[in-house]
Amino acid sequence: xxxxxxxxxxxxxxxxxxxxxxxxxxxxxxxxxxxxxxxxxxxxxxxxxxxxxxxxxxxxxxxxxxxxxxxxxxxxxxxxxxxxxxxxxxxxxxxxxxxxxxxxxxxxxxxxxxxxxxxxxxxxxxxxxxxxxxxxxxxxxxxxxxxxxxxxxxxxxxxxxxxxxxxxxxxxxxxxxxxxxxxxxxxxxxxxxxxxxxxxxxxxxxxxxxxxxxxxxxxxxxxxxxxxxxxxxxxxxxxxxxxxxxxxxxxxxxxxxxxxxxxxxxxxxxxxxxxxxxxxxxxxxxxxxxxxxxxxxxxxxxxxxxxxxxxxxxxxxxxxxxxxxxxxxxxxxxxxxxxxxxxxxxxxxxxxxxxxxxxxxxxxxxxxxxxxxxxxxxxxxxxxxxxxxxxxxxxxxxxxxxxxxxxxxxxxxxxxxxxxxxxxxxxxxxx
Numbered sequence: 001x002x003x004x005x006x007x008x009x010x011x012x013x014x015x016x017x018x019x020x021x022x023x024x025x026x027x028x029x030x031x032x033x034x035x036x037x038x039x040x041x042x043x044x045x046x047x048x049x050x051x052x053x054x055x056x057x058x059x060x061x062x063x064x065x066x067x068x069x070x071x072x073x074x075x076x077x078x079x080x081x082x083x084x085x086x087x088x089x090x091x092x093x094x095x096x097x098x099x100x101x102x103x104x105x106x107x108x109x110x111x112x113x114x115x116x117x118x119x120x121x122x123x124x125x126x127x128x129x130x131x132x133x134x135x136x137x138x139x140x141x142x143x144x145x146x147x148x149x150x151x152x153x154x155x156x157x158x159x160x161x162x163x164x165x166x167x168x169x170x171x172x173x174x175x176x177x178x179x180x181x182x183x184x185x186x187x188x189x190x191x192x193x194x195x196x197x198x199x200x201x202x203x204x205x206x207x208x209x210x211x212x213x214x215x216x217x218x219x220x221x222x223x224x225x226x227x228x229x230x231x232x233x234x235x236x237x238x239x240x241x242x243x244x245x246x247x248x249x250x251x252x253x254x255x256x257x258x259x260x261x262x263x264x265x266x267x268x269x270x271x272x273x274x275x276x277x278x279x280x281x282x283x284x285x286x287x288x289x290x291x292x293x294x295x296x297x298x299x300x301x302x303x304x305x306x307x308x309x310x311x312x313x314x315x316x317x318x319x320x321x322x323x324x325x326x327x328x329x330x331x332x333x334x335x336x337x338x339x340x341x342x343x344x345x346x347x348x349x350x351x352x353x354x355x356x357x358x359x360x361x362x363x364x365x366x367x368x369x370x371x372x373x374x375x376x377x378x379x380x381x382x383x384x385x386x387x388x389x390x391x392x393x394x395x396x397x398x399x400x401x402x403x404x405x406x407x408x409x410x411x412x413x414x415x416x417x418x419x420x421x422x423x424x425x426x427x428x429x430x431x
Contacts, residue, residue, distance in 0.1 A: 012162070016155040017148060024147050028140035032133075039132050043125045048094045051107035051120040055092070058118045059109055072118040079117045083108045087115035096122055161196045165203060172203075177211035180204045228262045261384070278313045278395060285310050285419070286340045292321035293338060298329050305341040310419045316392045317419075320400070321345065323389040324415045332413055343419040350412040353404035362402070363387045386415075393417060 058072040068074075075084070078099040086093040087108035094107045103122040108115045164181060171179035181204055185197035193201070236255045242248040286307040293300045295318065321338070324347040328336045332349025339346045357364070363386035386402075393400040399418045405411055 012159050013152065013155050017152055020148055020151040021144060024140075024144040028136075028143065032136040032140060035136060036129075036133060040129050043129055044096070047096075047105040047120060047122055047125050048107070051094050051105045051118065052092070054118045054120060055107040055109055055116070058116060059111070062111055062116055068116075069118070071120070072116070074111060074114050074116055076117050076119070078104070078119070079106060079108060079115060083117070084115045087111075087117070088113065158196055161200070165196070165200050168207075169203060172207050172210070177207060177214065180207060225262050228258070232259050232262060278316070280311050280313055282309050282311050283314050283317075284308075285343070285345065288312075288314055288317055289321060289338055289340050289345055292318045293325065296322050296325045296329075298325060298336065299334065300325050300329075301335055301337045303337060303339045305339060307340060308342050310343060312396055312398075312419060316396055320389045320392045320396070320398075320417060321347070323385040324417070327385050327389075328413065328415075345417045345419070346414055347417075348405065348412050348414045350410060352413075353411060354402050354413045358386075359402055359404060363390060389415075396420075 054069065054072065058068050061068050061072075062074075078097075080095055080097050083093055083095045083106055087110050090110045092107070092109045094105060096103060096105050098104070099106075099119065103126045105120040105122045105125075106117055107120070108117040110116070161183065165183075168179045168181045181200035183197045183200040185191050185193050186201040186204070232255065236252070236259065239248065239252045239255050242251065284307060286302075286304045289304075290302055293302055325336065325338065328347055328349040328351075332351030334350065336347065336349045339348070390400050397420045401416045401418070403414050403416070405414050
């Protein structure tokens, strides 16, 4: 199984920190190596010149038959073999090696088939180079740490603004069209805007434009529904005066359908505007469910697995359940079963199931779809029943989920309504 990095390693802050550290380490390594090589070369050259100068004095003393200077001798015991061989072959040379526990710069020259060698203490030079290396490492660590802190501060300021912009975008997606980023850089025209401020300003502009268009559509829907109410009321009254017969029944049925559609449009308009007020009270969930089934006038089976008391708006809850029951009977097949299991109420039919788009994205207004038992957009459905159910559930703070039962469950469409904060079943107010 491939190794997966933690999610936080994908953040811009982490990537920026890694980039800063890598670049600082690379730069420190290159500069440190250049300084180390230059200083080491200069230090070695100085020690070599000193050793060769001392070797020159020793050679003059040897040729004159005088005593050799201190730390000079013919074939000394500590002379490295490679330098001894070079001197015996007739050449001069130098080398740094450890002698008696300390670094020494050796210089050797030929002397009658032997090696005349002299030694110069290299300890101070070695300490200088080691101190330089430690200084380079220490300053590099400090520079990397300081750069990382400054870079992290700068990047965090940018990412914080990006997170704020993303949060506002999510709030807009969830329906909060009043959400705005309000970046300070976009409010002052004289202040230069960076890329994040440009994105924030574009998001605020988009949200404002979207809010204006949606409000305009909501007003249009509400106005149309209100204007249709009066002629439809008159039309219904006129249809009652027609002589009895099949044509009259058809006219009256269409008028009732139009009036119901108008009322649904008005209800959706109120839900969209967020002007709905919830009047909650403590109710026994099973009793509310049974009341909704009786009001629907359908042959719906009620199964109570576990009853609870819930604090909710009974009228809105009955509206949600009534729409789910009506949709199941209209677009699904019997038997239709309503089940109360704690705070969860499910309405299930045994038809062909919901359309795929509805399960994936929820009900869509006025969308028609072929062959979907229980689907909001079946051939005969205008799709407002389930849309209203979802809107009223949101007002109640409940969650309404649509799914299709598997073949092992017998198939069918399942709508599950989960109510918030149930109270234990105990004597109290009833629906």
